[in-house]
Amino acid sequence: MTHSFYPWLAPSWKQLVRGWERLPHALLITGEPGIGKRRLAEFLAQYLLCEARKPDHTPCGECDGCRWFLAGNHPDFRLLTPEDQSDAGEGEEAKTKRKLPLIKVEGIRELVDFVNLTPHRGGSKVVLVEPAEAMNTSAANAFLKMLEEPPQGVTFILVSHHWRRLLPTIRSRCRVFPVPTPAAAVAADWLAGHGVVNPVQHLAHTGGAPLAALDDARAEWLPLRTAFLGHIANPAALDVLGVAAELEKAKLDTGLVVDWLQKWVHDLIALGLSGRIRYYPDWRDDLARLASRAGNLLGFLDGLKESRRLAHHPLNQRLVFESLLFGYLEALRGKPRGTGHG
Incomplete structure (x- = not known):
């Protein structure tokens, strides 16, 4: 202390x-x-x-x-x-x-x-x-x-x-x-003082929370998130079974992956409806390619919130990831199936 x-x-x-x-x-x-x-x-x-x-x-x-x-x-x-x-x-x-x-x-x-x-x-x-x-x-x-x-x-x-x-x-x-989230400039200065190279980007990834941004900058799983975002940014080539297997093999927490997907979908919807991005400004071009389908994802985002509440339950992790990714693809196609874990 x-x-x-x-x-x-x-x-x-x-x-x-x-x-x-x-x-x-x-x-x-x-x-x-x-x-x-x-x-x-x-x-x-x-x-x-x-x-x-x-x-x-x-x-x-x-x-x-x-x-x-x-x-x-x-x-x-x-x-x-x-x-x-x-x-x-x-x-x-x-x-x-x-x-x-x-x-x-x-x-x-x-x-x-x-x-x-x-x-x-x-x-x-x-x-x-x-x-x-x-x-x-x-x-x-x-x-x-x-x-x-x-x-x-x-x-x-x-x-x-x-x-x-x-x-x-x-x-x-x-x-x-x-307790309010600190002003972006104050948080960025503090992060820079702790050696974070791109504090604004990491603050965006964590919704403006500086301690979470510090964890984000130091996380061992950063390459895994980059790879995951690359997969969902290109839905036409998304290998759901392969990606789910990779995530399970990495022994990532289910809630962490749900968080990545939830923020991606939030940004897709926000960009499509209001032209704004909150979490992934470094992926703007990829988000923009998909933003025309943002309206299809509103129901899927609601389902993701429920998935996050269930993320810690002892479910089969690979099946959870498969269900989430299949749900994402079908929502993009305008055929929402929910995000159930059955």
């Missing part, structure tokens, strides 16, 4: 700590993946546990509370994350895994014991849940009971990339704090 944060988070921090004495017992931090929400949440947690806060409303970084927090062993802090992401940092928040990571009810039960104990330092207790939408149904219901009768002196900080997936009853008991 660190007591610093990304430069674009400064306005959000000022807004957050304005009147911090009146912070709610439960805060829901929302926004796009890859913009630093977890870092902001950690900074707030450290601030609440700091024993010598600075006049500018930042944690001192030097007191016992800060040192323990930064070392990851503060006795009055708990971080709850999916079981197979317990070591993931903010830079990984946009990454996906083959198996759906979940926060299970056992973790919530351990929290119940934690929040009802007297604070070790006699001050605040802080619970950080990230991403909150990873709670399964049993965990979410158990967590809701804690929010309904919050223990005194405990602050719950929830971070969510898809907050609408949370139970409405959980959302209603939190103050929602949206």
Whole structure:
């Protein structure tokens, strides 16, 4: 952990700590993946546990509370994350895994014991849940009971990339704090400072999220994405079975490939209907060749959204890729078949 944060988070921090004495017992931090929400949440947690806060409303970084927090062993802090992401940092928040990571009810039960104990330092207790939408149904219901009768002196900080997936009853008991995607110039400058050669392009690929763009620039699968986009850019020669086999052999996450296809279809539709491209400006010429068929893809795009929700389920991966690619081809021909995985 660190007591610093990304430069674009400064306005959000000022807004957050304005009147911090009146912070709610439960805060829901929302926004796009890859913009630093977890870092902001950690900074707030450290601030609440700091024993010598600075006049500018930042944690001192030097007191016992800060040192323990930064070392990851503060006795009055708990971080709850999916079981197979317990070591993931903010830079990984946009990454996906083959198996759906979940926060299970056992973790919530351990929290119940934690929040009802007297604070070790006699001050605040802080619970950080990230991403909150990873709670399964049993965990979410158990967590809701804690929010309904919050223990005194405990602050719950929830971070969510898809907050609408949370139970409405959980959302209603939190103050929602949206974090905006940073301005493109600010994000590009930060990426350039981290050695990214073409920050504007990588920001486009990730919808403007700088941490996701940094991952994008460093990803080992960049040649695989380029090859995949080359295949779908030339539908007349697309070998569905061969491409699906290549993707499966590469052991790529299903959700990652769905994301590539979803962004491609989004750009095709946007270019055809409004002349704009969001994600793949470096593929403009290829998109333009297909844009006249954009109207055929509207139903397919809706199906892709459902496919993305199902991407972590233990389905036969090659069949999923085949179904998606056949669906793409048929949608381009004006014969939508959906994106089912049967």
